[in-house]
Amino acid sequence: HALLTEAENRGHAVETRTDLDHGEAAHTVAIVIHGRAFPLALTERTTKVPHEPTPQEIRRQQRSPWTRPPTHDEKFDGRLAIGAPVGSRYAHAYSYSDGARWTLESRLGRLLQKLEHLAAEAERQQREKELREAEQRHRWYAAIAQAREQQVERHRAKALTEQVRTWQKAVQIRSFCHAARARAGNVPIPADESAWLKWAEEYAVRIDPLASPLRTPPDPPASREALHELLKGDLHTYPWPFDDQEIWMLPAEDPADQRL
Numbered sequence: 462h463a464l465l466t467e468a469e470n471r472g473h474a475v476e477t478r479t480d481l482d483h484g485e486a487a488h489t490v491a492i493v494i495h496g497r498a499f500p501l502a503l504t505e506r507t508t509k510v511p512h513e514p515t516p517q518e519i520r521r522q523q524r525s526p527w528t529r530p531p532t533h534d535e536k537f538d539g540r541l542a543i544g545a546p547v548g549s550r551y552a553h554a555y556s557y558s559d560g561a562r563w564t565l566e567s568r569l570g571r572l573l574q575k576l577e578h579l580a581a582e583a584e585r586q587q588r589e590k591e592l593r594e595a596e597q598r599h600r601w602y603a604a605i606a607q608a609r610e611q612q613v614e615r616h617r618a619k620a621l622t623e624q625v626r627t628w629q630k631a632v633q634i635r636s637f638c639h640a641a642r643a644r645a646g647n648v649p650i651p652a653d654e655s656a657w658l659k660w661a662e663e664y665a666v667r668i669d670p671l672a673s674p675l676r677t678p679p680d681p682p683a684s685r686e687a688l689h690e691l692l693k694g695d696l697h698t699y700p701w702p703f704d705d706q707e708i709w710m711l712p713a714e715d716p717a718d719q720r721l
Contacts, residue, residue, distance in 0.1 A: 463566070463569060464501075464569045464572065464573065465490070465492070467569070467570075467573060468492045468494075468573060468576075471573070473492055473493060473494050474492070474493040475490065475491070475493070476490070476491050476498065477489070477490050478490075478491065478500075489501070489502065489546060492573075492576055494576055494577055494580035495580045495581075495584055497579075497580050497583055497584075499545070499551060499555070499576045499579065499580070500545060500549050500551070501543055501544070501545070501546075502543070502544065502546040502547075503541060503542075503543050504541070504542050504543075505537045505538075505539065505540065505541055505542070506537075506538060506540040506541070506542050506558060506559070507535040507536055507537055507538060508535070508538040509533040509534070509535060509536075510533060510534055510535075510536045511532070511533060511534075512530060512531045512532055512533055512534045513534075514530045515530075518530040540558060540559035541558060541559055541565045542556060542557070542559070542565065543556070543557060543558070543565060543572065544556025544558075544572075554579060555572060555575045555576060555579065557571060557572045598699055601694075601698055601699055602699070602702060602711065604692060604693075604694075605688070605692070606709070608688050608691035608692050609683055609688065609703075609709075611691055612681055612683075612687065612688060612691055613680050613681070616678065616680065616681045617677070617678060620678040624670040624675075627668050627669070627670055628669060628670050628671060630665075630668065631665040631668050631669035632665075634661055634662070634665040635662065635665050637661070638658045638661050638662050638665075641654070641658055680707055682707065683703040684701075684703070685697070685701060
C-alpha cells in the first residue's frame with residue numbers, strides 16, 4: 462500500500478489486471494510510468510531444510526533400494542519479496558526482498574526508483590528507435606527521388622537525341638533534294654523524279670522537329686516497375702510516394718518529407 466500510494470503521489474498510475482493462467486484467474490497489480498506498465502508480484506521466500514522421509518518413501522526405498530528420496534525441502538520462511546512476476550517481460554529486471562540486515566519495506570523506495578529508471582531508459586530507447594526508423598525512411602524516399610530524377614533525365618536525353626537525329630535526317634533529305642534539282646540545271650526534271658522529290662521534301666517537313674514549337678516530353682511512368690532498374694532493395698518497404706498522376710505525394714504521417 463505504501464509503495465502504490467507513493468507511486469500515485471509521484472504522478473504514476475496504478476492498475477489491476479486479471480488474466481487466465483492455466484484455466485485459473487491470475488490477479489496482478491502494475492505501476493504505470495510514462496505509459497509503460499510494470500507488473501508486481503508479492504511472494505514469500507523459501508529456505509532449504511533437510512527432508513524427512515515419509516513412511517511411503519521408506520517403504521518404496523525398501524522395495525527399490527536404488528531409489529533415493531529428496532535430501533531437502535523448500536519451506537516458506539516468512540521473508541517477503543516483491544518484483545516482476547515470473548514469465549513477464551521484466552523477469553529478473555527488478556526485485557527486492559527481506560534481507561539479513563534490512564526489511565522489504567526499507568527497499569520500496571529503491572524499487573520505485575528502479576521502475577522510474579527502467580521507464581526512462583525504455584523511453585530513451587523508443588526515441589532512438591523512432592529516430593533510426595525516421596532516418597531509414599528518409600534515406601529510402603531520398604533514393605526514390607534520386608532514381609526518379611535519373612529516370613526523367615535519361616528519358617529526356619533519349620527524346621532529345623532522337624529529335625536531333627530526326628532533324629539531321631530532315632536536313633540531309635532537303636540537301637539531297639536541292640542537289641537533285643541543281644543537277645538538272647535548266648533541263649526540266651522528269652515527272653516521276655519531280656513527284657518523288659516533292660514527296661521527299663514534304664516528308665522532311667513532317668519529320669522535322671523544328672517545324673513546330675518544341676516541348677518538354679511527358680515524364681515516364683513513376684511506378685515501382687518503371688523504377689526497378691534504378692533502385693536497390695525492397696521497393697515495398699514504405700508507401701509508394703507517387704500518385705496515379707505521377708505526382709510526388711507522401712503519406713500524411715510524413716509531412717517533413719513532402720517534396721514539390
